Amino acid sequence: MKIRFLFFCFIFILSGCAQIPVDDAPKNDSWSQHQRQLQNLNNWQLSGKLAFITPEERISLxxxxxxxxxxxxxxxxxxxxxxxxxxxxxxxxxxxxxxxxTYYGDDTETLIKQLSGFVIPIDVLQQWIKGNPTDAVYQLNENNQLLSLNGQDKHNINWSIDYADYKTTQHINLPHKLQLKRPNLRLKFAINKWIITDKA
Incomplete structure (x- = not known):
């Protein structure tokens, strides 16, 4: 009976050890090298979900x-x-x-807002969505990736962004979750997949 008890204790300890999480989060050797990758990344695709959240409603698309x-x-x-x-x-x-x-115009952000009511700071988001804090004050995480930023869109509206869940696509670490905030509005991006169509 004692031997059987010790055997089960041994099995339990082994199973517990097997469940210890392994830190496999992607890391960048240096921020400057990573930012150069992002600046050179000009041709890409992404797919996922976007939620518009206001005090009155939430729309998920x-x-x-x-x-x-x-x-x-x-x-x-x-x-x-x-x-x-x-x-x-x-x-x-x-x-x-x-x-x-079908509608045509020169100012993409203004046209989107006029037609749909959606506020999307596309001009700056083309860089920010990649984790490149162009013209913004920012903080990095322990893996030399963008953790948060504070910046302005072309209409001088202040935005803050929090980044999470980086994954590696073709040797470039890209965010898969980010949340943009301005007064009375949040935009939540949950990116399922990045596709890089040129190499940075």
Whole structure:
């Protein structure tokens, strides 16, 4: 009986040891090297979810974003896959399909807000979403990645962003969760997948 008891204690200890979490979070050797990677990363895609949260409501949508230098396409769909907002920006203008109609303009952010009511600081977010704190005050985590930033959009509105859950895509560590905040508005990004279409 004593031998059997010791045997089960041994098995229990081994199983407990096997459950100790391993720190496999991605790390950057240096911040300057990582930031150069992000600055050179100009062609990419991401997919996930985006939530707009105000004191009055919460709207959750599926997100697809494709970036090619300064040109991009952003598509928001509802839970059954129907398009809510489709934005295409090229060098000359912005084209938005909303509520079955097509609109054109020069100021992407203003046009989105006028049509849908959504506030998205796209001009600065093209860098911030990658974890590159362009024109912002920022803090790093212990892995030399962006932890938080405070910056302004092109309308001089203050935003704060918290970053979490970095994962490695083609040797570049990219955030998979971030939350943007300004008075009476939060934007929560939960990114499922990054695709890099050029090597930084």
């Amino acid at each position: 599926n997100l697809f974003w494709q970036q090619s230098d300064q040109e991009f396409q952003i598509t928001l769909t509802n839970f059954v896959g129907l398009s809510v907002l489709d934005v295409k920006k090229d060098r000359s203008e912005t084209k938005i399909i909303f509520d079955g109609k």
